[in-house]
Amino acid sequence: MILKSQVEWALHCCAILSGLPEGRYLSTKALAELHGLPKEYLSKALQSLSQAGLVHTTLGPSGGYRLARPPAEVSFLDIVEAVEGSGRTFVCNNIRANNPCRPKGFCDTGPCAVARVMWQADEAWRNTLRGVTMADLGQTLSQEIPPDIWSGTFAWVLKRAG
Amino acid sequence: MILKSQVEWALHCCAILSGLPEGRYLSTKALAELHGLPKEYLSKALQSLSQAGLVHTTLGPSGGYRLARPPAEVSFLDIVEAVEGSGRTFVCNNIRANNPCRPKGFCDTGPCAVARVMWQADEAWRNTLRGVTMADLGQTLSQEIPPDIWSGTFAWVLKRAG
DNA sequence: TTAAATAGGGATATCTTGTATCCTTAATAG
């Protein structure tokens, strides 16, 4: 059970978009070059973000993506769910209902005990991701990346931002 | 990102094995019938449990599986990891290292900030699963399943246990 | 001693999902 690599891509792209000045846009091409990713396929991940309403887009030259909300209002969970879907990692096929010792329909009253525990773990996972935003990530990054490299990347992005 | 159905199977099988009297064994065939599962394929899941040391096996007629440890010492996490592996759900491909603005080798000092957050969520997931044992599950089940059905299944199992 | 039942595991087949590329369309800026 491994998350798609698109999740990683989307997170890093949103991190970059978080540093983009108000009203500027960054294209798929620029994001792909910056991360060394296949442009066409990265585009699919960005489309997922768009459909989820996390980013805003414009067409034409100088077009591209920007965050649709302030970085403090975009959580890891938002991004992960946009790409990976919001379904649970554990699917209960209710195999307890196949137990020949149980009357038909007996197991229709609610989710089984096994599923409840697994879903509880899912919730713990989600809660952690819900608690970290792009603003938090930006703060962390700005602290652990040397100022010259940080501003170098910033300049690189601005040169390509429409 | 969905867990294999074998995880569900393994959990339910261990729940049954938890109720097995000391020294008795239950075969793949019986476990497959009880849950309505393909015997041959379920066997693969049980082999995973065996390789992880969670269950003990015997050969021959009246052979099968029993828990290798007391139910209170077998956690959900043990079983999930036995089937699904103990790797992280988020794989960091270190795409930040492709950033043309960063000197080569700059990103070798440790995991990136994005991965650290994702791994923190993984840990929250694991911690939840580590905190629930087969003994806990047995208690829950015995409380929510009517006594007659509970003992009916128990009798069914004993009739087939070697 | 023999026969039946068992776990273990290898080989294979199929289906789903993830990954990746290509192409067309509509919109937009210069």
Place this chain on the structure above:
DNA sequence: CTATTAAGGATACAAGATATCCCTATTTAA
């Protein structure tokens, strides 16, 4: 008008999940 962009459909390929079959060694029961 032209170049550039996002969106999305079609397709191809690789990897993983699901499932079945078959063979072997072992052990119990008759």
